[in-house]
Amino acid sequence: xxxxxxxxxxxxxxxxxxxxxxxxxxxxxxxxxxxxxxxxxxxxxxxxxxxxxxxxxxxxxxxxxxxxxxxxxxxxxxxxxxxxxxxxxxxxxxxxxxxxxxxxxxxxxxxxxxxxxxxxxxxxxxxxxxxxxxxxxxxxxxxxxxxxxxxxxxxxxxxxxxxxxxxxxxxxxxxxxxxxxxxxxxxxxxxxxxxxxxxxxxxxxxxxxxxxxxxxxxxxxxxxxxxxxxxxxxxxxxxxxxxxxxxxxxxxxxxxxxxxxxxxxxxxxxxxxxxxxxxxxxxxxxxxxxxxxxxxxxxxxxxxxxxxxxxxxxxxxxxxxxxxxxxxxxx
Numbered sequence: 001x002x003x004x005x006x007x008x009x010x011x012x013x014x015x016x017x018x019x020x021x022x023x024x025x026x027x028x029x030x031x032x033x034x035x036x037x038x039x040x041x042x043x044x045x046x047x048x049x050x051x052x053x054x055x056x057x058x059x060x061x062x063x064x065x066x067x068x069x070x071x072x073x074x075x076x077x078x079x080x081x082x083x084x085x086x087x088x089x090x091x092x093x094x095x096x097x098x099x100x101x102x103x104x105x106x107x108x109x110x111x112x113x114x115x116x117x118x119x120x121x122x123x124x125x126x127x128x129x130x131x132x133x134x135x136x137x138x139x140x141x142x143x144x145x146x147x148x149x150x151x152x153x154x155x156x157x158x159x160x161x162x163x164x165x166x167x168x169x170x171x172x173x174x175x176x177x178x179x180x181x182x183x184x185x186x187x188x189x190x191x192x193x194x195x196x197x198x199x200x201x202x203x204x205x206x207x208x209x210x211x212x213x214x215x216x217x218x219x220x221x222x223x224x225x226x227x228x229x230x231x232x233x234x235x236x237x238x239x240x241x242x243x244x245x246x247x248x249x250x251x252x253x254x255x256x257x258x259x260x261x262x263x264x265x266x267x268x269x270x271x272x273x274x275x276x277x278x279x280x281x282x283x284x285x286x287x288x289x290x291x292x293x294x295x296x297x298x299x300x301x302x303x304x305x306x307x308x309x310x311x312x313x314x315x316x317x318x319x320x321x322x323x324x325x326x327x328x329x330x331x
Contacts, residue, residue: 016043018283021300042067137219
């Protein structure tokens with residue numbers, strides 16, 4: 001580790017709605033934040049062609065353009081946005097301690113506070129056609145993109161609570177929803193299963209997997225295969241939704257931060273505080289329930305405010321300690 005290490009007040013790891021919102025608030029609070037964008041600058045929204053549910057955009061906004069707008073706003077207040085990935089961390093467990101982060105396996109940086117906004121990555125099936133048509137009808141968020149398929153036929157794959165919830169959401173706005181469940185049962189709760197089974201326009205297919213998503217530029221159809229009989233069937237659809245789970249991007253923090261069984265960072269009560277003083281988590285990295293751009297942005301704001309208050313408390317404690325030292329010296 002070099003002797004000449006850059007030290008900053010606030011390091012933001014990740015550059016989605018949570019990270020950029022944290023940067024806006026932190027820079028306005030004169031915390032002079034430095035952001036490292038990670039492998040996917042802008043986060044998951046850079047794979048979304050149209051965002052219609054983020055306040056302030058009455059005509060909708062292209063996902064990548066929205067991230068550009070947020071970056072410009074953060075930079076306007078002084079945030080330094082750097083291309084790079086944090087590959088290792090060393091957190092201090094002491095209040096007021098200095099945290100360290102390694103950038104791209106080479107240079108280290110020290111920070112008084114760290115805001116983690118690394119997000120979560122949607123799990124996909126891994127089909128070439130699926131990857132080709134992402135943004136062209138393939139989506140991992142029905143709440144985000146379902147509106148664009150109003151009155152149309154769509155399909156969703158998954159058998160858990162999220163898949164069941166998204167299937168019923170889609171059923172309210174789409175003509176027909178074909179739901180594919182790989183096993184002969186659903187992992188969803190009994191209540192969610194009942195909702196799916198009693199919704200008339202959901203065609204529930206057990207023991208069924210995706211063989212191919214059809215279409216050149218946009219989704220035009222789906223070829224399914226029954227994994228018991230081997231029988232294949234093609235249906236016409238315009239939207240295909242994947243709901244087989246998300247993986248939080250928390251691998252480098254696992255030896256330091258408290259997490260749940262799936263790797264989501266656990267924050268204290270209704271704050272963004274982690275178990276390490278001065279380290280905060282915002283966005284999808286700590287939210288496995290809502291996973292929306294607007295909720296991520298909200299927790300980004302919270303993280304910056306929590307970090308600002310933490311620094312103020314540390315400064316106040318230092319002032320008291322210094323005053324006490326001076327008093328003892330005089331005596």
